[in-house]
Amino acid sequence: TICGLFGFELDNFERAEVQKATRRLLEHEKRFLERGLRNFLIYKDMFLKSVYRAGLPEILIYLPIIESGCSPRARSRAGAVGLWQLMPSTAYDYHLRIDYWVDERKDPVKSTEAALKYLKRLFGYYGNWELALAAYNAGPANINRAIAMGKTRDYWILRKRGVLSRETSWYIPRFYAIVRIAENPAEFDLNIENAGKKFTFQVLELEKSLSIRELCRRAGIPYSEIRFLNPELRRAITPPGRRYNLKIPAGSLAPFLSAYHGIKKEYIEDVAVYTVRSGDTIGEIAERFGTSPSLIKLINGLRGSLIYAGQELVIPVKEGGLINKVPIRNNFRNYSSLISSSIRYTIRRGDTLWDIAKRYRIEMEVLLALNGIGYNEVLMPGNEILIPVNPLLSP
Structure with missing residues (x-):
């Protein structure tokens, strides 16, 4: 049986396109499939709680498998990041923070909440899940254009009429195929043992910045466990200027509290x-x-x-330092206005982030924050980034 259909047609699982997508996955992408299903087991309980709270179909818990292989650190060529592969513009729409310190698209909990809100909004607009998921993949503008060209709101007819991109025309069949496989992995002879690893945690509220490595050393907990629970953190220090809720392993609150009270805090203004x-x-x-x-x-x-x-x-x-004598350029706040006036730029051979920032007359820190990337990020030809554009200054 297929879980939580609510709004999905059971007959779609028997479509020829879904059967073909199933064969392709098993024959050509088996390693990706097994890795994605193993990762899925880590986050399954969290996904289920989130879709129940959102009042959405349970079947949506399988979407991160097709999106990212269920990896919170996944990044696409187009710049989408995280379990749900959110673009910077979508992240800002749903109040996810992206800056030098954190990229909340990698936060399993916050990104899941944001993605489900976005999916709920798309379903409310299109009225059926095939079009909502297609819009999640290709963007509403492209799906609206396809509807206008194909003169129908039936995804399967749009697919036959060739008005969808190749990726989007296979996105829904692949989704149904992955759901079918994930519901019955033994039937398809897949190895998905994940050693019982689960995404379970408690929260330690930190008032000031501190070294995460030192905190872990004092608490006797491997740093890798904190990295696993907090993939959104981009530095080995918690963000300055505000309280931060650090996820720690379930049952480890006592040693972490003891370590926290004994550790040196960094008072960074x-x-x-x-x-x-x-x-x-x-x-x-x-x-x-x-x-x-x-x-x-x-x-x-x-x-x-x-x-x-x-x-x-x-x-x-710090307070009393040179804050009034130097330009503070790394203070990332409210990028929605930048997103609304951004262009998508495709990296070419020989490009550097410094050259791009100089060419478009923008601060390097703004470019990095907008795309959720670091100073040492290596971008390959064909990667896409967002560039905030001032029409009076653009080259």
Whole structure:
């Protein structure tokens, strides 16, 4: 039996397109399928609770398998990120934070809530799940264009009339195929043992920034477990300027509380971006900004003290430091206006983020925050990024 159909037609599982998609997955994508199903078991309970709360069909819990292989760290060529492969524009619409410190598209709980809200909105607009899911894949504008060209709101007829992209024309058959396989993995001879790993946690509320590695060391919990539960964190330090709810392993609250009260807290008011000059050392920069070399290395992910001219460092600025004497450019807030006036840019051979930022006359930090990427991110030709454009300044 197929779980929680509510709005889905059972007969669609028997369509020839779904049978073909099933064969393709089993014959050509078996490794992806097994990995996705193993990952799915980690998050299944959380997915189920979320769809029940949202009042949506249970069948939607399988969507992250087709989207990301159920990996919160997955990133597409187009810049979609996380379990549900959310684009920056969708993330901001649903109040997910993307900046130097975090990318909440990677947060399993918050991204799931955002994706389900988006799916509910799409279903309310289209009135059937095939079109809603197609719009989730291709974007509502493309599906509306296909409806206008195909003169029908029936997904299967649009598919036959060739007005959908190849990816979207196979997206729904692949979804039905994955649901069918995931409901009966033994029938298809799949190995999906996941060693019993589950996404279960408690929350530790942190009032100030601190080193996550040091917190784990004092609590006696492997750092990898915190990384697993908090994939949205992009640094080994919790974000400054606000309280942060850190997910910790279920049953570990006592040692973490003890560690938290004994650990040094970092009182960071904000951060500044500093470009290293010839002859600079981390110690001199730290003294200039009224901070410590160890904190600069922690925030920037530096293992040693080697820096080079032209390198950009994010510098913590504490109360009483030089906050009023340096430009604070890494203060990411409210990017909805940037998203509304952005273009999609395809990376070409030889492009660097620095060159792109300079060409479009935007700050590097804005470009990074808008796309949820880091300074050291390697982008390949064909990758797509969003670029906020001021029509008066664009090249």
